[in-house]
Amino acid sequence: MSTMQALLLSSPSGPSALALGKATIPDPIPGFVRLRVEAVGLNPVDAGLTGGGHPDWSWPHIGGLDAAGVVDEVGEGVDGSLVGRRVAVHSDLRRDGAFAQFMLADARALARIPDDLTAVTAAALPCAGMTAYQCVVRRLHVAPGQTVLVTGGNGGVGGFAIQLAKAAGARVIATASSRFDRLGELGADATVDYRADNAFDEIRGLAGDAGIDAIIDTVSPENASREVALLNHTGGIACVAGRATFDAVPPFGISPSIHEISLGAAYAAGRPAHVADLSTMLTDLLARVDAGALNPQLSRVIELAHVPDALAEIERRHVAGKIVAVVDQV
Structure with a gap:
């Protein structure tokens, strides 16, 4: 043998x-x-x-x-x-x-x-690329003119998500703790240091009155659950690192959608x-x-x-x- x-x-x-x-x-x-x-x-x-x-x-x-x-x-x-x-x-x-x-x-x-x-x-490409593809293309249907938040932008999934969202015509905000120039090279229009005490407010300010249309969270379920409050009406979040909850927003307010991403489930x-x-x-x-x-x-x-x-x-x-x-x- x-x-x-x-x-x-x-x-x-x-x-x-x-x-x-x-x-x-x-x-x-x-x-x-x-x-x-x-x-x-x-x-x-x-x-x-x-x-x-x-x-x-x-x-x-x-x-x-x-x-x-x-x-x-x-x-x-x-x-x-x-x-x-x-x-x-x-x-x-x-x-x-x-x-x-x-x-x-x-x-x-x-x-x-x-x-x-x-x-x-x-x-x-496969795991990270297809995970980002599922988030941006298959589940959130990112479209031109939308504002997209990508957390953990320096990771494999985050980096591909930035590129795919930008290719779809979106404005991209990305978070990281370092190498912000790299995020810009991948297509991020704005970057935020997630370690900063005012990071959440900074993201909200960058989003403006229109809010966030789509979020790709690669960090944690706790992080994703908090970010739901950043979404505008009918906005959506794709959760790569754990499922978010709706606890950050009142019922029947913004009508958000939450997507759990798992390639292996296929x-x-x-x-x-x-x-x-x-x-x-x-x-x-x-x-x-x-x-x-x-x-x-x-x-x-x-x-x-x-x-x-x-x-x-x-x-x-x-x-x-x-x-x-x-x-x-x-």
């Missing part, structure tokens, strides 16, 4: 429990492809799962949700012409993932990588159209990068062996943009 190099999680005790080892190369199953992994994008959810695990996992587990590489083999029911195709994917967190030389991926979720893009660039819900939409969103993001209309926010490229340290850094929220690990096939 052939084996591969993989980063194995022996127990749900955090990034430090990850170690390089050997695992069996998986055989394709119906509806899936086997991907020869070239690059893996790192995300806060990858770090969080190393500490919490999942009921569907067996041990040791192989993590890593975002992959880019080449289709090596296909399972029953999958078009054989996919073999040899360069693709990117956001995979099902219930299964073994991309911290390995090979992985299985749902064929419906694959997005073809444009010829001029590298696997490293493609791997930076797999868990079991509806084929929702899994296929992962491919649609990622294909659009890849095309935008290929056209020079979206910055992939690649901040650092590392080797697979350095993933544990990088995930620990992500947990401390000290990373701006995206870290991608390359997977050596030798």
